[in-house]
Every structure is written in C-alpha cells, then in structure tokens.
Amino acid sequence: MHTDVLIVGAGPVGLFQVFELGLLGVSCHLVDPLARPGGQCVELYADKPIYDIPGLPMCTGQELVDRLLTQIKPFAAPFHGGQLVTQVQTLEAPSGSETDTPPHPSAPRFRVTTAQGLVFEVKAVVLACGVGAFLPRPLASAGLDSWLGRGVFYGPIQEHIAHRHPHRVWVVGGDEAALNEALQSVEALKSQSKTSNAAFAEPPEVTLIHRREQLDAPRVLIEHFERVRESSLKHDAHGVKLQFLHGQITAFEGSGEQGAGTPMGGFAQPLMQLQWVDASAQTHLAGVDMVSVNLGLSPQLGPLAEWGLAMKKKQIPVSTDDFATDIPGVFAVGDINTYPGKKKLILSGFHEATLAAYGIAKLVFKTDKIPFEYTTASPRLHARLGVEPKRLA
C-alpha cells in the first residue's frame, strides 16, 4: 500500500495525528494490533472519567476516542486493526542522489511491514506507539507453542468453531472477555450439534478454567454464566455442558502436527491432551479440541526496540521543534517519546502531533513554506474538512 504517512499506533495521539496531517493535506493510514482504535483510553479506562482535556470538562476514555473518530472522519484515513508493525526499513536512494533524498517527491522513503503480512511504502512514519503494543498476555504452559493456531488461539474463537467443529472447548481466564467467550462458545456448539450427524457418547462441552475461584467480571454477567452453567447440567437433546474449573493448565501434550488444517467435528478422539492442576495441587488430564486464551492484554515494546532508533529508558528521544527522531523521516509523538520536561498526558500528545504534522508536511511537499492557517477562517481548511463555515451574527 502506498500513502504519504503511516501512523503506527491508534491511541488518542495517533488519532489526532490523522487530523493534523489531514488539515495540511497529507494522507495517512493507521495500524494497531488491536481490533479497535483508542489505545490506553479504551483498553485501560474506557468508562472512567478524564477531566483534563481542554474545553471538555469531563468525558470517559471511550467518549474521547469516539469524539476523535468523529473529528478525523473527513480525512477517511484507513485503519488496519489486528496489525503489529514489526519492521521499518529505510529505502535506499539510487546511486548518485543524496542519501536521504529520494529521486522524486512522490518516491517512498520507508517500507513498513506488519507481522500479519501488510506492507506499506511511505514518505514518513509517525510512531504513536504509547507504552507499547497491546498484545495478549501469554499463557505459560509447557508444549503450548506447537499448538498455537492449530488448536490453541488467543482471544475470540467463534470463527474457528464454525470452521473446525470442535466438541470439547476450553476457555482460559476469568474476566468479562473470558466469560463472554465461554457463553458464546456454548451457543456456537449448540447450533452446531443441531445440524451435525457426528455421533458422540458425551454431549459437547465448554469449560472455563481460571486460576482464582472468584471471577473478575460484572455481577450481572457472572449471574448469567451461573444460570447457564446450572441449566446446562440438566442435559437435553441439544444440550451443551458448561463447567467451571478452578485451576491452571500446566502442559499441552503432543506435537500439534495433527491439528494442522484438519476439521475436528468427525473425530471421536480429542485433538489435544491437557494437563491441569486444581486448587489442591492435584494433577488431572483432559481431552480437548480447542482452547481460547483470554488473560487480558499487556503493552509490550516488542519490535520497536529493534528498529535502530536511539532509545532512552524505553522511550524515543525527539527534537521539540517537530518531534523528529534521529532517523530522518521518522517522527515520534505521545507516550512513546521523551524530551526535557515531557509529561505523559493526552494534551501534550495533541501538541506534539500538531508540530510533527508541520515537520512531515515539509518533507512530503519538499518545501519549508507550509502555510499556517486558522480553521475558523481558512477556505482551504474548510474544504479539507468538508464544512461550510457558520458566520457569527
């Protein structure tokens, strides 16, 4: 994909970066490993109040992100969710030209690649990576790696259930997402068993396993889970057994080879053997076809540390003129950067995104003369925003 700028990270600052670039006529795409934009505001405090956004006496994390998404709509910047940027590569200038100057203004300077296989060629990169990529917290169990993507998945498994027809599903975790996953799996297995001809001695089952006895979810959801669990034990023709285990998976047995690309519904034998330990340290074995791991998300700096940028205590030093890093064409805004007096605040990130946009526009348009205009008065900005200015009486 070709665009002027790639913004790595769709937290509040990455979103506002879209706005500031759009005002200056610079196009961009956004990437984030999360399926939805919002960064810390949505993942860590979606329903908590924020009081220090100028002009907004109070809004929740989710409300702020919703407002930012509305504000950037006119610029239609594509958002690529579920994409972790793993590589930022500087493209070589052809021999005979200056090393940091591409031969033509429209020539890209960087190739950016994601772990999921997207490739972007861009003129500038903005790192708006916050405190790191929000990635699923890993399950530490022996032998798990060879089953990843075969029988074990991080997060939602509804698509995999529809595709592979498992009979015995385990969900690891005890939060809202884990409970919802278990309940949705019950529904998916129910509708599957209504249409399946496969004969099994036992009814299909969904098992929620959590290392604590207490579940960490809203009370109404826990009560609903309990009701479904109790009624599932009174098994009817299309019943799916739902159970809750207090314990931890310690090991996955086997190599995972047999899981590759095979449908599971026809198999009377379980795909995997799990070892799990209960609260009294007793070890058990269980046959399972599919596992969904839901242990929450944790920010990980990950690949960013390997892109050759100068780093200071896991942050990227920048110039406060335009928030450029030590690699020409790469900018860093928001929580990921550092400079004297830096404060990890959303409003600081908004200011940084504004000055970075001017630095980037100079590079993209190859001029030092980027017009400075007010949104109240500039017809050009009104056209970019798609608005008719309202005249004050």
Ligand SMILES: Cc1cc2nc3c(=O)[nH]c(=O)nc-3n(C[C@H](O)[C@H](O)[C@H](O)COP(=O)(O)OP(=O)(O)OC[C@H]3O[C@@H](n4cnc5c(N)ncnc54)[C@H](O)[C@@H]3O)c2cc1C
């Ligand atoms: C509980 C809590 C309360 C807070 N309250 C306030 C407050 O009241 N006021 C205030 O101003 N600030 C507050 N903050 C701080 C504020 O949330 C941060 O300053 C702000 O979120 C920073 O925004 P950002 O866009 O720089 O980074 P983030 O919000 O962290 O977003 C960064 C995004 O980049 C993505 N990313 C990282 N690496 C990659 C990669 N390699 N590839 C693709 N994507 C990547 C991440 O997945 C993430 O979505 C609070 C923070 C917390 C934790």
